[in-house]
Amino acid sequence: EAGVTQSPTHLIKTRGQQATLRCSPISGHTSVYWYQQALGLGLQFLLWYDEGEERNRGNFPPRFSGRQFPNYSSELNVNALELEDSALYLCASSLGDLGTGEFFGPGTRLTVL
């Protein structure tokens, strides 16, 4: 069974640009989650999508947005990039709230120069 996949592996942008990160969940999983892992800040919840809808978002500004497609894959967009957006962005998927735990992808390392 293929795991959660993310692309690209690395992304380098400059301040003010936009970044798009992609995630494909494990087959059969309908929920996709995004987390930011920034140095010194730990793992912070960003967004939760389930069945194509945004169910919850963490304490991040509106320039962090995303969507979930009919095939349950997801995209995270970060507009007007700032230096502090540099982080590892992890995507995870799960079978809703069945307590199976969330299965994570390898992450996208975003560097903002």
Added chain:
Amino acid sequence: AQTVTQSQPEMSVQEAETVTLSCTYDTSENNYYLFWYKQPPSRQMILVIRQEAYKQQNATENRFSVNFQKAAKSFSLKISDSQLGDTAMYFCAFMKLGSSNTGKLIFGQGTTLQVKP
């Protein structure tokens, strides 16, 4: 609001020995799950073990077991027969479930474990 605390930033253990990582949490919820995740240098987060709050029996997965003390809000991870491949950062995480589910894992700060040969 829920919080998860891991008070040991770094630990080390000799290969084949046993090590215990500590985690405490704070919540007023009754219906929740607790997890331990492993993040090796490759950065892939791997689910190690999970515990349902309503189950009194401690979860075990091969060499990994937990000591879940619900009243004390403590959730420690014991790794037996440590292997070099266990070297990683370990995160304790909390998720509330049921009608109040937010879909959100709340993570502790992490404990870096080094297994020495």
